[in-house]
Amino acid sequence: MFCYQCEQTMRTDTLDGCATDKGVCGKDANTSDLQDILIYQIKGIAQYAQLARSIGVIDRAVDDFIQYGFFTTLTNVNFTATRFVNMVQEAARIRDSIKAQYAAAATAQGKPIEEPTGPAQFQPAADMDSILKQESVAVVNKDHELVGEDVNGLRVLITYGMKGVCAYSHHARMLGYQEDEIDAEVERILAYLTTNPTDIEDLLTQALSAGHLNLKVMDLLDRANNGTFGDQEITQVRVTPVAGKAILVSGHDLHDLAQILEQTKDQGINVYTHGEMLPAHAYPGLKKYSHLVGNFGGAWQDQQREFANFPGAIILTSNCIIEPAKIYRQRIFTTGPVGWPGVRHIDNGNYAPLIQAAKALPGFKQDEEAKTITTGFGHKTVLGVADKVVDAVKSGAIEHFFVIGGCDGAKPGRNYYTELADKTPSNTIMLTLGCAKYRFNQNEYGDIGGIPRLLDMGQCNDAHSAIKVAAALANAFECGVNDLPLSLMISWFEQKATAVLLSMLASGVKGIHLGPSLPPYLTPNLLAVLSERFDLRVNHSPAEDLQTALGRA
Ligand code: FS2
Ligand code: SF4
Structure with missing residues (x-):
């Protein structure tokens, strides 16, 4: 085998890539x-x-x-x-x-x-x-x-x-x-x-x-x-359990989630989102289901610990699955493109086996104290208050925008994004998307004149929203996107993030900070070309990169 498509690929002095009998991800x-x-x-x-x-x-x-x-x-x-x-x-x-x-x-x-x-x-x-x-x-x-x-x-x-x-x-x-x-x-x-x-x-x-x-x-x-499902709405999402039988839905596929919600209604089962499914709560056509009760856990790399603590059935609708631990192997399912040897797969849209499993499991015994986070800042939501945002920039109340998001990963060094978010000045706004948001989305950042400082735009594909908002701001200020007080700090892990990076480059966005480490297939020569043409930047420390982004370096 030889594979070097993701950030966690094996890197040694002589070899950049997973080339033994098993990749770091567990792929044989x-x-x-x-x-x-x-x-x-x-x-x-x-x-x-x-x-x-x-x-x-x-x-x-x-x-x-x-x-x-x-x-x-x-x-x-x-x-x-x-x-x-x-x-x-x-x-x-x-x-x-x-x-x-x-x-x-x-x-x-x-x-x-x-x-x-x-x-x-x-x-x-x-x-x-x-x-x-x-x-x-x-x-x-x-x-x-x-x-x-x-x-x-x-x-x-x-x-x-x-x-x-x-x-x-x-x-x-x-x-x-x-x-x-x-x-x-x-x-x-x-x-x-x-x-x-x-x-x-x-x-x-x-x-x-x-x-x-x-x-x-x-x-x-x-x-x-x-x-x-209707336009995203600003939505408070409960992140603590509710007493009752439970199903956890992970991955990105909203169609699968909708089917599961429809098939579980009136069945006495609460449905929770996990990972990249969190933004589903913001869509009217999904939040209308009262048994969609909250989000459980964080990004994909913590799933072995989190799934072990989830007392219900679990289903993965897309990436990212990692080797199911024995303790939950009998209560995890896959659907669509996803698969793990020995894990039950549902490929006909009939989630009865998942529902039966949830009914046979204990579920949560009691409610935990309610805690919430906020999602639902798609481009339509944000542009709905564009006048307010533009005024805040003109008055100096907002100094800078950061897009901090992308794919999270398991390797050390990812706290860069937590530190970065925590260090952003209080007169700046952060747009986030993808599972990288879990590095900081439970932290409190306050607001600027009623505009929350942290705006969750959705899944990694909602990078589209960030690009749309940037284009609209550029239009409002009659300047180019690269003239805006805007910095993109993109967290790369797998191939969706590669596609998003190419989209940002294709949109003419310059000065993107890509990290925490670079794709191994971007050779020094290629990196030099991308740096010269797109000012593509590698991560240094959060403090240094913030100074650069704010033009204070
Ligand atoms: Fe996160 Fe994994 Fe969204 Fe990536 S759940 S790293 O595949 O696609 O982001
Ligand atoms: Fe290695 Fe990533 Fe390929 Fe898995 S997907 S084999 S971890 S490079």
């Missing part, structure tokens, strides 16, 4: 190799899908599979090797299907039939052992000695960024939101990667194209969430 070598093969195959499907689309053939099931398949390979999503064997076989069937549709349409239109090379021609063997022997064509850095680390790093940056794009797009599709323009661009970029590109400038351009695409996808997901 077979699963990792099968994921590489699946990614390789999906790029081959994209080659045919792009050809088919060029002559008017669109198969939504193919587009669905491309994006769902990419999603399953994100960090902390799916660890079940047998599911990947099935997906590898399904990928071959889907490739054959779109290939046949393309050939039939080309023949009917009297056009020549093209035969793409590379991944499009891959034929998987019949069983896991034999498939694993085919892995050498698919390993993510297979050409690094041939093309050099910079070219390899950019190819990987695009592939990993596209994993984030596909994950967000899949969530939107779950709510019935899909756009052909997006699917076409996904397939174009994946097919581009099969051409073995080596031109650095071209690769950089395509990386920014992936960022532009992700902007469209985050916008689509925002419309999907708001269109389905």
Whole structure:
């Protein structure tokens, strides 16, 4: 195996990447190799899908599979090797299907039939052992000695960024939101990667194209969430338990949560959110369920301790799952792209097994004293008080805005974000999003003239909201985004954060602080280019970075 897609990858003097029999996340070598093969195959499907689309053939099931398949390979999503064997076989069937549709349409239109090379021609063997022997064509850095680390790093940056794009797009599709323009661009970029590109400038351009695409996808997901469940509202969320039977829903997928809420109503079960599901409380179409009682726990890396203390059933709807401890292994479920060997998986939208498990468990014996945190500051909420915000900036009451958010992680050094938030001057506003917020979202920061100093904009995909607010402020002040008193301190962990970073770069945002450590595939040369063109910054100490951000360094 070789994998270096996330921040917690093994780093030694001689090797940057997880390359033993198991990754730091717990992903075993077979699963990792099968994921590489699946990614390789999906790029081959994209080659045919792009050809088919060029002559008017669109198969939504193919587009669905491309994006769902990419999603399953994100960090902390799916660890079940047998599911990947099935997906590898399904990928071959889907490739054959779109290939046949393309050939039939080309023949009917009297056009020549093209035969793409590379991944499009891959034929998987019949069983896991034999498939694993085919892995050498698919390993993510297979050409690094041939093309050099910079070219390899950019190819990987695009592939990993596209994993984030596909994950967000899949969530939107779950709510019935899909756009052909997006699917076409996904397939174009994946097919581009099969051409073995080596031109650095071209690769950089395509990386920014992936960022532009992700902007469209985050916008689509925002419309999907708001269109389905109503616009986010400022909402107090209880973070202490209520007596009664309980289900804990983790991950990002609001469609799954809605189904669970519908199927548990009048069943005497309280539903809690966990991790990235916290912002769900702000949507009218979800908060209307009185048995959605609160949020339990914090970010993903604390789940073994927190799930052990949750006396009900638990379900993961997307990343991040980590190895379930024995104490709760019998009461945790997965759904959608998520999987862990031996953990019960629900794939038909019928949550009866989860509900039965919750009923059989004790639940919380008594109420704990009520404590709340606030969420619901999506772009519509914030821009609803834009006049007040603009006046506060003009009067000097607000000196600076910080976006402090992204993905949290398990490695030491993450307290940077707690310290940073705590040290921000009292005349500054913090916008936060993603699971990185749990580093400081229970702290009290007060308000500026009634505007809370900490505004939770939502999930990591709600980086879209932060970009929208920045654009609106720039408009109000008749300046560019980079002229605003605004600093972005982005916490990187996995591939959704990679997609978000590319989106911010594609939006022309400069001076982003990225940390706590940098992606290993950003070589020193690539970092130098990004620093020169985008003023991309690495983290120093919170105090130093604050001084820089405030222009006092
Ligand atoms: Fe957090 Fe994990 Fe949101 Fe990331 S729950 S690190 O995948 O996507 O952010
Ligand atoms: Fe290592 Fe991260 Fe890959 Fe897991 S996802 S194998 S921790 S680089």
